[in-house]
Amino acid sequence: MLTFFRNFFKTKIGLALALAFLVLIGFAFASMDVSNSGAFGGVAGGNSVAVVGDEKIGTADLNSAANNALQRTRQQDPEATMQTLLAGNGLNDVLDDLINRYALTAWGEENGLRAGTNLVNSEIRQIPAARGASGDFSTDSYNIFLRTNGLTDAELRQQIRTSLFFQQSILPSVYGSKLPDSIATTYARSFKERRFGSIATIPATLFAPQGDPTDAQLNKFYTDKRDRFVRPERRILRYATFDSDALGDSIEPSDADIAAYYRSNGDEYAARELRSFTQLIVPTREGAQAIAARIKGGESFAQAAASAGLRTTTVDAQEKAEIASTASAAVADAYFAAAQGTVTTPARSPLGWHIARITNVDSQPARTLASVRGEIADQLREENRQRGISELAVNIEDRLGDGASLSSVAEELGLDLQTTRPVTAAGSIYGTQEQIPEVLRPVLNFAFQADENEAQIGALPDGQTFLVYDVSDITPSAVAPLAQIREDAIAQWRQVRGEQSAKAAAERIVKRVEGGQSLAEAVAAEKKNIRAPEQVNYSREELARLQNTRVPAPIALMFGMAKGTVKKLEGQGDQGYYVVDLDRIELEDLAENDPLIAQARSQVGQAWSAEYGEQLLNAMRADVGVERNPDAIAAVRRQLLGEPN
Numbered sequence: 001m002l003t004f005f006r007n008f009f010k011t012k013i014g015l016a017l018a019l020a021f022l023v024l025i026g027f028a029f030a031s032m033d034v035s036n037s038g039a040f041g042g043v044a045g046g047n048s049v050a051v052v053g054d055e056k057i058g059t060a061d062l063n064s065a066a067n068n069a070l071q072r073t074r075q076q077d078p079e080a081t082m083q084t085l086l087a088g089n090g091l092n093d094v095l096d097d098l099i100n101r102y103a104l105t106a107w108g109e110e111n112g113l114r115a116g117t118n119l120v121n122s123e124i125r126q127i128p129a130a131r132g133a134s135g136d137f138s139t140d141s142y143n144i145f146l147r148t149n150g151l152t153d154a155e156l157r158q159q160i161r162t163s164l165f166f167q168q169s170i171l172p173s174v175y176g177s178k179l180p181d182s183i184a185t186t187y188a189r190s191f192k193e194r195r196f197g198s199i200a201t202i203p204a205t206l207f208a209p210q211g212d213p214t215d216a217q218l219n220k221f222y223t224d225k226r227d228r229f230v231r232p233e234r235r236i237l238r239y240a241t242f243d244s245d246a247l248g249d250s251i252e253p254s255d256a257d258i259a260a261y262y263r264s265n266g267d268e269y270a271a272r273e274l275r276s277f278t279q280l281i282v283p284t285r286e287g288a289q290a291i292a293a294r295i296k297g298g299e300s301f302a303q304a305a306a307s308a309g310l311r312t313t314t315v316d317a318q319e320k321a322e323i324a325s326t327a328s329a330a331v332a333d334a335y336f337a338a339a340q341g342t343v344t345t346p347a348r349s350p351l352g353w354h355i356a357r358i359t360n361v362d363s364q365p366a367r368t369l370a371s372v373r374g375e376i377a378d379q380l381r382e383e384n385r386q387r388g389i390s391e392l393a394v395n396i397e398d399r400l401g402d403g404a405s406l407s408s409v410a411e412e413l414g415l416d417l418q419t420t421r422p423v424t425a426a427g428s429i430y431g432t433q434e435q436i437p438e439v440l441r442p443v444l445n446f447a448f449q450a451d452e453n454e455a456q457i458g459a460l461p462d463g464q465t466f467l468v469y470d471v472s473d474i475t476p477s478a479v480a481p482l483a484q485i486r487e488d489a490i491a492q493w494r495q496v497r498g499e500q501s502a503k504a505a506a507e508r509i510v511k512r513v514e515g516g517q518s519l520a521e522a523v524a525a526e527k528k529n530i531r532a533p534e535q536v537n538y539s540r541e542e543l544a545r546l547q548n549t550r551v552p553a554p555i556a557l558m559f560g561m562a563k564g565t566v567k568k569l570e571g572q573g574d575q576g577y578y579v580v581d582l583d584r585i586e587l588e589d590l591a592e593n594d595p596l597i598a599q600a601r602s603q604v605g606q607a608w609s610a611e612y613g614e615q616l617l618n619a620m621r622a623d624v625g626v627e628r629n630p631d632a633i634a635a636v637r638r639q640l641l642g643e644p645n
Contacts, residue, residue, distance in 0.1 A: 050627060086641065171613075197535075199581075247388045262369045273363045274364070278359060335358065343355060404455070405455065508525075522579075
């Protein structure tokens with residue numbers, strides 16, 4: 001239902017909701033680089049893209065923020081490119097996010113809010129990944145966390161400060177906001193609304209030209225629509241795997257190792273006696289002696305215990321030392337002095353007086369070295385294997401860190417070094433539907449962050465196999481030459497021309513309907529054989545039941561129209577247009593206690609909270625003052641796209 005409200009009432013969520021999400025996950029500002037260090041180097045318009053209060057946002061900051069935004073986008077769409085990210089208003093969106101963060105901090109400092117070193121340190125200590133095995137803060141774990149997220153300590157601290165300022169300013173302003181009952185009722189009543197209309201679908205394929213464009217037409221289309229022909233980044237990977245087989249005979253234990261292990265673990269192989277028994281614990285010595293006497297007089301152990309109001313317990317396969325540790329030495333001596341089937345002499349422990357019937361005696365002779373040699377060898381071999389493979393992996397990691405090449409490591413270990421064809425970040429072989437080898441999938445994201453010829457090592461999910469790999473060639477994302485994609489460009493030219501003609505047809509149909517024709521008559525008047533309009537009727541309540549299913553765009557438009565109007569709607573991906581005609585609206589009664597009212601109060605109220613937060617953030621920006629440098633922003637855009645400045 002919340003999805004429905006968002007889709008149909010179009011309440012602006014904006015940055016405030018995004019920031020609220022960041023607060024809920026703690027310090028997620030770490031996903032954005034907002035450091036002030038570094039210089040972009042020689043771009044036009046100076047090295048500041050904006051000034052927020054007294055703080056400058058450098059071109060390096062915007063460049064880094066855009067690259068980080070691309071990385072986050074690639075988590076959803078691995079083949080996303082900088083061109084697609086910056087299409088439309090993408091770079092301004094990234095800059096707006098930076099400005100909002102700077103404005104939040106500047107306003108907070110000017111108005112007495114605090115996020116001091118001790119508070120930031122406290123937040124850092126709460127980071128789960130910064131804790132060691134003991135559960136306490138670990139400097140080593142913290143440094144690994146920073147490296148994994150591509151952050152410095154200073155950058156993380158700045159981002160945590162921003163989050164703390166948010167918690168002290170934006171969050172209190174939106175928390176607990178309440179939707180008035182009258183408005184909640186109005187929104188709830190809209191769910192009883194049913195709309196009747198018709199929808200005509202005008203496919204672009206119906207209008208697409210059949211012939212080829214002229215060279216001039218194709219060249220102009222290619223130039224105007226270059227973003228359509230961006231190829232994803234491709235990388236060629238070299239890799240090899242190794243496991244404990246690479247250790248050879250080094251894991252085999254020697255006779256001396258086996259003998260030393262036998263000596264150091266002598267107790268494990270010495271003669272031993274295990275006893276099983278049924279026992280009971282009596283508060284007094286006299287009581288224990290009385291029970292023992294009844295058993296000797298012919299009663300069973302269980303009967304004697306029951307007659308005293310006590311319950312027995314059964315214990316299996318205990319050594320004397322175990323009994324001594326859990327009861328007492330006196331109890332152990334008594335239990336191991338009695339013969340099998342007999343009752344022990346009462347003996348005392350801190351719990352009381354113990355008596356037991358010995359049900360089984362298992363005497364095991366000492367095991368000789370010769371008899372356990374194979375068992376010890378297997379144990380030592382596994383220990384050597386685990387230690388050896390770990391040490392080998394660490395050694396290789398150190399060598400790679402010192403600059404050793406992948407080829408030299410593979411040659412030394414006798415590994416079969418394999419090379420992929422160009423692969424994409426989505427995990428496919430470029431230009432095909434073929435997928436990369438499964439062994440590479442766990443490291444694919446890292447491989448697309450590594451520099452060329454920067455060898456890496458990683459453990460595969462089985463924990464027993466390691467992968468060494470590097471990137472031997474990187475082909476950046478770029479617009480494909482027309483000569484290489486001519487057929488694809490022609491197909492897209494036809495599609496776009498069909499889209500343009502479909503738009504013109506939709507406009508003609510709308511004009512006819514506005515002139516008094518029915519939608520069916522207006523569609524039939526077209527020369528192309530367009531399918532007759534579909535009659536539809538839905539209530540908002542029915543659409544709300546779709547839950548996570550996306551409401552079709554023409555239906556969504558119909559619920560935003562006035563009765564008796566007609567509108568055109570562009571489909572997705574140059575697929576054509578829709579013409580939506582809303583005939584009438586019927587409104588059912590809403591009961592005074594209808595559950596929809598409470599749902600509207602809760603769910604729409606959340607959107608109101610986000611709106612409050614967004615308005616407060618806008619006021620902060622106005623208060624501290626924001627100035628942009630369009631020339632520097634344009635220079636950053638060119639730099640990110642690889643265009644000359």
